[in-house]
Amino acid sequence: MAMLTRTERKRSEPARTAPTRTGVRRALSSPLSTVAVLLVTVVWTVPSLGLLVTSLRPEQDVAQTGWWDFFAHPHLTLANYHDVLFNGGFGVSDGLMPYLVNSLAITVPATIFPIVLASMAAYVLAWIPFKGSDTIFFVFFALQVVPLQMALVPLLQLFSGGAHIGSLTIFPAVGMGGSYAPVWIAHTMFAMPLAVFLLHNFIAQLPRDLIEAARVDGASHFRVFRSVVLPLATPALASFAIFQFLWVWNDLLVGLTFTGGAPESAPMPSRLAQLSGSFGDHWEILTAGAFVSVVIPLVVFFSLQRYFVRGLLAGSVKG
Amino acid sequence: MADANNGRIEIEGVTKRFLTPGGEVFTAIKDVSFTVEPGQFCAVVGPTGCGKSTTLGMVSGLDRPSEGTVKVGGKVVDGITDGVSFMFQADALLPWKTVLANVALGPIFKGASKAEAQARARDWLRRVGLTGFEDRYPHQLSGGMRKRVAMAAALINEPKILMMDEPFGALDVQTKAIMSNELLGLWEQSRPAVLFITHDLDEAVALADKVVVMTSSPGTVKAVYDIDLPRPRGSVQEIRFEPRFLELQHQIWDTLREEVERAYARTAGGPVTEGKAA
Structure with a gap:
């Protein structure tokens, strides 16, 4: 039975995908589209270059001329970065540095927690048959339509005051104010539906033979998950990690709501928002701050992209 | 062998039903019974979609029968069966x-x-x-x-039991013959019970002590043949020319042919629906 579907699928797949793939390839490799792609790339990159150059120019230059003037008078300085990171500029509290640390301390765990939890949930829902697993998966799927804004106030209330019916305490108030924990928990919760859905779809497609062979060899479910499923799911894990990292890193709403903007726990976007309010005309400070917050996601993207591409290649060679 | 009894596979009146995505009940195999003795090499042949792989899944404990029992070494299978190994068409x-x-x-x-x-x-x-x-x-x-x-x-x-799900199905004819010979050589050394699923009748007769012919949708056992070719059998390429081999092969093919034709008529006539359940 399984054999039939497996072989049938294998046989029909190349026939179905080959013409479209070559069609798209041919269209993409024509000289005209190459020029178009180059053009779009340049148009897309120029503002980023402007951002970088502005952040490196001295204050007076920025105030007087546009960034393209740099090509005529190339004066570069790292003073803006020093100002924005450590001085905070012009007597207003301290620099971005503590917020940068906060952002990392929030983003890294808020990326790892949902990946760990969701990959385990996805394995269980995809490979361990039990009554109600379809229902649970459906609930996860359906939860994606709930906007996270709806949960902000109740969740904040739950963290600070606990949950009570009359005098009965269902959930005690936990003193997590000023720590990172409320942000971690909130981000993890909001990420779970999409994470479980994405990873489930990937993990359910893994070859049955590999998993069953390990099971029959006597591997426990946890063992199969760790030694077979996780390595095979690396491309999916990496792509979800990139999405989640970028989302949490750039997030202002959740970070601001659950930290109250306090310097000891608030992430960088909340400080950048303040900066653009108070230093709207100091472009050299704002661009330096913005570039700091661009660099780290770029590093994450390029370091994880390797796994991403490798996974895609491995799949195509095997098929 | 002290634990010679452990490798005995008894499949008794096993039925397996699936729920298709459309909500219909699909019967993959129905009332299947046969026994594999310890150290016996048993081949299962049948047309596509006759639930051969489903049967393997239930012996290994990866799947449960809807009705009937599967016993290994006298014990009803619940959970992963101990001392079983798997070999698939795609190498795991x-x-x-x-x-x-x-x-x-x-x-x-x-x-x-x-x-x-x-x-x-x-x-x-x-x-x-x-x-x-x-x-x-x-x-x-x-x-x-x-x-x-x-x-x-x-x-x-x-393993006490080796389950092979069309292990050489994707190989070319020469490699397949070489691998079959090597499999027999290794099997003679440790003699596990083997449940060998294949489409290839020649392969089944050349390797096995016993050939189970199954019908398709729902899968049932149509006939069981004992292969009395002496062991060790030597090269599987040569054994094909022995009169006793040809006799057995003809006899089983007569049984199998109408099943294959029936299954073919059904799949060629309309869209394939059998595969969905698995």
Whole structure:
């Protein structure tokens, strides 16, 4: 039975995908589209270059001329970065540095927690048959339509005051104010539906033979998950990690709501928002701050992209 | 052998039903009964979609019958059956592990230390003629060599029962013959009970002590034949020309042919629906 579907699928797949793939390839490799792609790339990159150059120019230059003037008078300085990171500029509290640390301390765990939890949930829902697993998966799927804004106030209330019916305490108030924990928990919760859905779809497609062979060899479910499923799911894990990292890193709403903007726990976007309010005309400070917050996601993207591409290649060679 | 009784597979009145995505009940196999004695080589042949793989899944404990019982060594199967190994058409090798690490995985899953597992894996790679290839990765090997790795990986845990789901289905004819000979050689050494699923009647008769012919949708046992060709049988290419082989082959083919034609008429006539349930 399984054999039939497996072989049938294998046989029909190349026939179905080959013409479209070559069609798209041919269209993409024509000289005209190459020029178009180059053009779009340049148009897309120029503002980023402007951002970088502005952040490196001295204050007076920025105030007087546009960034393209740099090509005529190339004066570069790292003073803006020093100002924005450590001085905070012009007597207003301290620099971005503590917020940068906060952002990392929030983003890294808020990326790892949902990946760990969701990959385990996805394995269980995809490979361990039990009554109600379809229902649970459906609930996860359906939860994606709930906007996270709806949960902000109740969740904040739950963290600070606990949950009570009359005098009965269902959930005690936990003193997590000023720590990172409320942000971690909130981000993890909001990420779970999409994470479980994405990873489930990937993990359910893994070859049955590999998993069953390990099971029959006597591997426990946890063992199969760790030694077979996780390595095979690396491309999916990496792509979800990139999405989640970028989302949490750039997030202002959740970070601001659950930290109250306090310097000891608030992430960088909340400080950048303040900066653009108070230093709207100091472009050299704002661009330096913005570039700091661009660099780290770029590093994450390029370091994880390797796994991403490798996974895609491995799949195509095997098929 | 002290635990000779352990490898006996008894399948009694087993029915397996699936719920199709459309909500219909689909019967994959119906009232299937047969027995495989310890150390016996049993081949199951039948047209596509007759629930052969479903049967294997229930013997290994990966799946439960809807009705009837599956017993291994006199014990009803619940949970993963002990002492079973699997070999599939696609080699279940992990692409990011070396040949040695792949073969060593079985003992490691069973709780052996890494050093011991690797020593045993080296020994098994020697037995399948792959000494010197320990550090290669699966994609660097030919199809036949990958099959040998899969064979070593299946046999290293010294299973009482070896289940093979069209293991040589994707190989070319010559490689298939060579692999069949090697399988027989290795099997003679440790003599596990084998449940061998195949489409290829010649392969089934050449290898097995017993051939079970199944009908399709729902899968039922149509007939069971004992193959009384003497062992050791030598080369599977040569045995095909023996009069007794041809006699048995004709006899079984007569039974199988109408099933194959029936299954073909059904699948050729309209869209394939049988495959959905699996």
